[in-house]
Amino acid sequence: MATTSTTATPCKLALIQLAVTADKQANLDNARTHVLNAASNGANLIVLPECFNSPYGTKHFPQYAESLKEGPSVKALSAMAKDAKAYLIGGSIPEHDPTDDKIYNTCTVYNPNGEIIGTHRKVHLFDIDVPGKIRFQESETLSAGKQLTHVDTDFGKIGIGICYDIRFPEPAMIAARQGCFAMIYPGAFNMTTGPLHWELLQRARAVDNQIFVAACSPARDLSADYHAWGHSTIVGPSGDVLETMDEKQGIIYADLDLKKMHEFRQSIPLITQRRFDLYADVSKVKP
């Protein structure tokens, strides 16, 4: 297992639970106001929700999709990170890739100079059918990403997933074993799966891997087609909820203490107790 640094810069994480509307420019402006607000409160790692610039829905994705090179959202996010002088995990946006003419659910990540340091396309599409509750088929208009994403920051390495990606333990396991100290998921669970699984999955990914896990949702809008659960949450490496919130727009903060994470890993030393003679180390399996 790769080691996670103990001497990294202190990290103050902010999750921004944004109220998303049908007006893309208004969403970008609202994101900017909140990112600068979080930075003025000392946050140096700031996260936006899944689909923060568009309503969440398969019919909306083609309409709101934009190219990362030409579209307004990447430009706006880059300026936000630069002006906030903070790392920014830019939620996700419907991305149109002109090279293959496909649409992806894509998260872009920026350093404090406003440069893109990572791009994650949702790798597990949200295709579910819970009779009488919710049917959602992202694959009607979206294509799946083809790679896992880890970004290097002054705090250490961070793994990125988007929403449904959290249901699959392997990406978090691989990230932790390759030295990431956190997994961050912009996400938008709903009124059926939110109460059942939102917090449980974050705590599971955290406690299995002894890493920080955070998931950042849009605020709930009962006038929209899709009702987000909200409850953006930050979980510590022992599976403890550090901060959480209700369904309304707002910001939560937590100091991510890597020293405490390493102390906890020494108390319960899963890292040295694994039995790779009995099961595979997925972080080493060749695709």
Ligand SMILES: NC(=O)CC(=O)C(=O)O
């Ligand atoms: N919206 C998602 O991608 C996932 C979700 O809501 C769930 O897994 O539940």
